[in-house]
Amino acid sequence: MTTQPRRSRAIHVDEGAEQSGGEEWDGTGRLRLSFTPAERDVRVPPGVSVFDAASWNGIAIDSTCGGHGTCKKCKVKILDGSIPVSPMDQRAFNPDQIAEGWRLACLAAVHSDLKIEVPPLTTRPKAATVGVGRQVILRPAIQKRYVELTEPTLSDQVPDVERLLAAIDDLELNVDLHALRRIPSVIRAADWKVTAVIVDELLIDIEPGDTTATHHALAFDLGTTTVVATLLDTTTGTPVAVASMLNKQQPFGGDVITRISATMMDPDTLPRLTELAKDTLAELTSNVCIEAGIEPQHVYEMALAGNATMVALLLGIAPEPIGVAPFILTSRITPTVRAADLGVDIHPAAPAYILPALGAYVGGDIVAGALASGMDRDKRLRLFIDVGTNCEIVLGDGERLLSTAAPAGPAFEGGQIRCGMRAANGAIEVVKLTEDDVELQVIGDVEPIGLCGSGLVDAVSELVRVGLLDHSGRLISVEAARELVPKLVNRLTQVDKERVFVLHWAGAEGDVTESTYISQRDVRELQFAKAAISTGWTLLLDEMGVTEADLAQVLLAGSFGSYLTPASAIRIGLVPKLPVLRIISAGNVAGEGAKMTLLSKAERAGAEALLKEVAYVELSDRKDFNDRFVDLLSFPG
16 A cells, blocks of 8 residues: 555646646545645645635635636735646736746646745725635625714713714614623723624624724534534635534434434433534634634624524424424524524624525525525536535526435445544545555545545545446455456455455554455445435436536535545446536535625525525435435446
C-alpha cells in the first residue's frame, strides 16, 4: 500500500462545462489549499473554485457577481502552485500582476495543491456571493442606528423610549423588554450618544457610543450526524468563523427513525434529546465566537436549518407523528423564538429563525439547500442530492420542482461500517487500486485508522472497477481473484468468518487485527444506501417525464456529498451516469441557505415561498418503489 500525496490534475474547469485540455480529469482525488494570512489548510475535491473552498471554511473573499468574474472583486494571489489564466483574469489584472500570481478566486478552479494569499476586505460590499453562485443583495434583518439625543429638561419631559424612537422616525419599532430595562441607564452613562440595535421591527438593545461597525449573526446546519455553525459579518456577507462537530444525540441512534423510536419507548428521552441538541449548539457557538474574537453578546440573530425531526427534538416537540404513517408535521413554519430558548448564548434578545419544512422528511435543510442552489431560478434541468443519513432530493427546471426523501442510513457517515469513522484525521478518504497496490489518501496525512464515507464509496467503486466485486456486490473467490489481480489477492481474507478486503495493513502483512478493511457486510450497507437514493431520483425523473441524459447538472450537497468522488458515485450508480464535470460539489448548502436568510430579508421570503412551489413525492406510497429498489441494488454493468 502507498499513501499518496494530494494529486495534481492538468485541467481547468470553466463554470463546470468542459475541460480545457491536458490530462482528462477522472473525477478522483483530494487537494490541499493553504490560505494565508488565515493560516488554514483545507481539503477539497478537484474542480472546486478557490472562492468556494474559502467560503465553505470561513475565509472571507469579497464577491458580488455570483461567481461569474464580472465584479472583479475576488482577487487572490497564488503563492505556490499554478492556476491557468482565464480571459477575465486578463481583464482584471495587468501582465505583471498575472505573472505575480494574481487571479480571480471565483474562476480559479483547483487542480493542484495551492498556497493562496487572501487580501483583507477593503470596502463594505452591497452584495455577496453565497451558495451555488447566488448573488445576494445585503439587506439583513439586523440594523444599527447611531443617534445623539437631546438631554431632557423640566420643560422637555418626553420619556426615554419616545425620545429614542423619535430619533429613528423612518422605522416603526416595537421595543423588547431587554432593551426597555437597559435604556435608562445606558443612555445616561453614554451621555445620550447611543446605538440602537434593531432586528426586523424589534428594538432589542441600545449600546453606548457608535457601534454601527459591528453586526454579527450565526447560522446553523443542524444535521442528524454533523452540526455546522457559521459566524457571519452581516455588513459584508462574509463568514468570520466556521466550526462543526458530531450531534451529541448520536448515542440515541444514527438516524431519525431510531431517535423517534427512542422517544416513543421512554418518555424521558425527549427532554434528554432536546438538551443534547442545545448542548451541541451551545458548544459550537462558543467555538466560533472564540475563533473570531467576537463577544457573544455582539451576535444579534441566528438562523437554523435542519430536518423536521432534528427541529422537533430541539424544540421539545414529540416527533412520533413524523415517524409513523401518514407522516405528519406539527407545523411547517416555526414561530420565531429566542436564541436563548435553544441553548444558544448570544445576545439575550436575539431572535432565532428556523427555516420552514416541506414535509416530514424534506425539512428546512432542504428548503435552505434549494434556496442556496437556486433550484427555483435556474432554467436548466438540475438534480440536487443532499447525501446523508436521511437523503433529500430535489429535481427542478426553474418552472417545476419535485422533492422526495430516501432513508440512506448512516453508512455514508461511517456508521455501521466495520472500520468506519467520521471524516477526521486518520480516515481514509480516497482509494485507488492498481494492478499491484492500493493507493490511499488519508485525512491529516497520517497512518490510516479507519474509513470515512467518501473512502467507502471509493473503495467499493474501485473493487467493482477491477472486478474483485461482481455486479451483485459479492466479493469474488480467491481463485478468481488470483487470475484477475494476482498481486492483490493476499488482501482478500476473512474476519470472524466474514470475507474482507484489506486496504491497509496496520502491522505485519496478513495480520488483520488492527488493519483497515472493507467487509462484505459493509458492501451490503452501501448497496442499500445507494439503492435507496437512486430509487428516489429515478422516480423523480419518471414523475417529471425526463431521463438521466436530459440533466444539465447534478449537485452533491452536505458535509459528505460535497467530498464524494464523482467518478466513484457514477460507477456504483449513486448518481446518474453523466460526464464527471456535470457532477458538482455544492458544499454545505443547508448552512449556506441559513446564511442567506440572515443576509437578506428577501431571501428569507424566498425560502417561505418555496413551500408553495415544491411538490413532495412520497416514496413509500409508490407501488413501484420496492421493485425499483431491488433493481437498483446491483452495481451498473
